[in-house]
Amino acid sequence: MHKSKISVVAAMTGFAVVSLAHAQTPKESAKPSSKATTDSADVRYFATLGDILGDLPVEAFIKETRQGGKVTSALIDVCYSVSIASDRKDRFVIELKTEGDRLIGSGQTLESKAPVTVSLARKTVNKAIAFDGKITVGGNASLVSSPDNTDIGEKEFLQTQAVDDDIVEAPKDFTQVSPQSLGIRVKREGFIDLVKSLKNENIQIALDSIATDCNALRTGQQVLRLIVDPARALALAMKLKSSPGVVAVGWTSGTYDMERAIRLSVGDWTSGGKLDRDKFIAALSGAAAKALSAKPSSSKWNDTTGEVTFAVKRPSQLAPALDLVETLEMTAVVGPERPGTSDRMVVWIGVPTSKTTDESTGNRLQFAENSGGEEESTFNDDDAFIKAVAAELKGQRWDTDKASWK
Numbered sequence: 001m002h003k004s005k006i007s008v009v010a011a012m013t014g015f016a017v018v019s020l021a022h023a024q025t026p027k028e029s030a031k032p033s034s035k036a037t038t039d040s041a042d043v044r045y046f047a048t049l050g051d052i053l054g055d056l057p058v059e060a061f062i063k064e065t066r067q068g069g070k071v072t073s074a075l076i077d078v079c080y081s082v083s084i085a086s087d088r089k090d091r092f093v094i095e096l097k098t099e100g101d102r103l104i105g106s107g108q109t110l111e112s113k114a115p116v117t118v119s120l121a122r123k124t125v126n127k128a129i130a131f132d133g134k135i136t137v138g139g140n141a142s143l144v145s146s147p148d149n150t151d152i153g154e155k156e157f158l159q160t161q162a163v164d165d166d167i168v169e170a171p172k173d174f175t176q177v178s179p180q181s182l183g184i185r186v187k188r189e190g191f192i193d194l195v196k197s198l199k200n201e202n203i204q205i206a207l208d209s210i211a212t213d214c215n216a217l218r219t220g221q222q223v224l225r226l227i228v229d230p231a232r233a234l235a236l237a238m239k240l241k242s243s244p245g246v247v248a249v250g251w252t253s254g255t256y257d258m259e260r261a262i263r264l265s266v267g268d269w270t271s272g273g274k275l276d277r278d279k280f281i282a283a284l285s286g287a288a289a290k291a292l293s294a295k296p297s298s299s300k301w302n303d304t305t306g307e308v309t310f311a312v313k314r315p316s317q318l319a320p321a322l323d324l325v326e327t328l329e330m331t332a333v334v335g336p337e338r339p340g341t342s343d344r345m346v347v348w349i350g351v352p353t354s355k356t357t358d359e360s361t362g363n364r365l366q367f368a369e370n371s372g373g374e375e376e377s378t379f380n381d382d383d384a385f386i387k388a389v390a391a392e393l394k395g396q397r398w399d400t401d402k403a404s405w406k
Contacts, residue, residue, distance in 0.1 A: 042066045044151040047160055052135060054142045057081040059214045062096075062103075062131070064151070074103050076118055078135075079214035082111075087211040091218070092116045092137070102133070110217060114138040163215045165223045169250035172338060174346060175398070178254030179230035179335030180306055182237055183223055188212075190245020191222050197243065201236060202304050203228045221247055229306030230335030231275065237339075256333060256348035260386050262395040263337065263405050266345050275334060275345075277301055277308070283393060284332065284347065285310045291388035292328060292352075307333045316356045325359045328352040349389065351382060 046062040060078040064071050074096040082088050090111040096103040096118060103120045120133035131146040152160075167183040168176070182203075186194050198205065206225035216222035228236055237249045269280045285296040294314035301308045309331045316324035330352040337344040358365040390397050396405040 041072070042069075043154050045154065045157040046129065046131075046149045046151055047157055048149065049131065049146045052131075052142065052144045052146060053078065053080050053137065054140075055084055057084075061157070071098055071103075071122070074098070076103075076105070076120075077218075079217055087208065087213070089212050089214050089217055090114075091214065094118050096120075103131075109137065111212070112138075120144060161218075166252040167223070167248055167250040168252065169248055170339070171251055174251070174335060174338060175258055175403070176253065177251040178256065178333075179233060179251070179339075179346075180227055180333055181252050181254045182226040182228055182233055182240075183248075183250055183252040184226070184240055184243075184246055185221050185223050185248040186243070187245040187247065188216060188220055188222055190243070191224070194224065194240075194243055194245065198226070201228075202232075203236070204304055225252065227305050229303065230333065231306060233335075234339050251339070256350065258348075258398040259400060260350070260382065261346050261348045261398050262386070262390045262393060263344055263346050263398075264393060264395045266336075266343050268394075269345065280334065281308055281310060284308075284389070285312060287389045287392035288312055288328075288330070288349075288385075290392060291385050294328065297327065305333070306335065307331050318356060322358070322365070323360060324356050324365075327355045327357065329355070347395075349386065352385075 042065070044064050044066065046064075049058075049060045049062065052058055052060055058078060058080045060076065060080075062074060062076050064074045066072060075093060076096060077091070077093045079089050079091040082090050090109045092107060092109045094105040094107045094116060096105040101122055103122055104118065106115070106117045108115050114137055117136045118133075120131045120135075123130045123132070125147065128147070129149045129151065131144060131149065133144050135142050135144055165183065165185060166177075167185060171177050184194065195205070195210070204227040206227070209223060209225040212222065226236075233251070237251075240246060241249045269276055269283075271279075281299045281301070282296075285299055288294075288310070289296045289312040292312055292314060294312035297311040297313045299308060299310035309329065311327050311329040313325050313327050316322075316326040318324060318326075331350040332347050334345060334347045336342045337346055355369075356367060358367075386397065389395075398404075399406045
């Protein structure tokens with residue numbers, strides 16, 4: 001079953017393609033000669049080199065320029081993790097000279113400026129190309145053994161390097177992107193200052209977007225992802241567009257499913273142009289409790305993300321004679337149907353989690369969670385639950401097959 005995800009970052013969907021400017025010699029960047037096609041240079045790529053720096057995670061390719069089938073020049077582009085346990089990347093691009101069947105070159109890494117030397121033997125084995133030799137980064141030498149490499153053309157290579165940053169600058173609605181998820185594409189030289197400036201904003205930063213990845217090193221642009229209250233997202237997006245080095249700001253996909261979304265009329269739940277939180281959560285938790293044969297228990301709003309976490313309680317059916325209590329807790333995010341003014345709003349409800357406790361007076365039984373090594377139990381009757389809540393709130397559900405509201 002197809003699920004439409006939503007999230008907190010926006011922009012016209014863009015593709016960041018590896019910049020060949022970082023991987024071209026001045027000669028390669030020059031205009032092509034007017035010689036006959038048979039004499040023109042042929043550019044080929046080896047894009048699946050494997051583990052060429054020991055155990056370090058690596059994204060690497062070798063680009064060859066050939067004349068009449070003979071390799072006249074080459075370069076190796078290697079993006080790698082600075083350590084096995086780190087998500088931070090460094091990169092080196094080394095121009096390689098041909099010496100017989102060997103490719104040799106030296107240079108330094110982009111980030112740490114560590115010296116790099118490359119010495120590879122290039123051999124044809126059963127119509128494939130094998131690269132064997134040594135790459136030294138700083139004081140660490142790695143033996144290279146990369147057999148069975150097949151070359152590809154530039155068009156195909158660029159397709160393998162395309163990265164969808166999932167940013168939509170002006171979404172028509174929040175069915176494909178999340179009202180609370182923002183994405184900012186920024187030039188690397190402005191990235192740190194942008195992050196520091198966010199200390200003054202009440203937002204959350206996706207931690208994995210802080211580390212420099214291979215796409216950032218190859219394009220010179222990094223995508224920072226934020227989570228913010230949907231009520232403040234548009235104003236923040238407009239503000240960040242004028243920040244130094246920012247290339248694009250928009251919304252992106254998130255963790256809530258459209259199959260768990262309910263569309264409501266804004267007028268029923270707002271006061272003074274703002275969401276009446278007390279009224280809304282009382283209705284939402286009441287509807288959830290009715291659908292689950294439970295009673296409302298607690299609720300708490302997160303002013304940073306705009307999410308509300310609420311719980312309902314009902315008698316546990318595990319062992320009725322023990323009079324145990326099952327607490328079902330879930331988180332929901334409430335936002336406008338689209339950026340700007342709208343007469344509709346949408347609530348996305350997360351999957352409830354279940355916990356059983358003894359709440360009797362006096363001494364109480366205590367239970368160990370995950371005693372069988374399984375994950376925490378979750379509520380599974382999702383479709384019926386969402387359907388019942390939508391009916392109680394007089395809202396509409398999303399039709400995945402028709403990509404429209406029911």
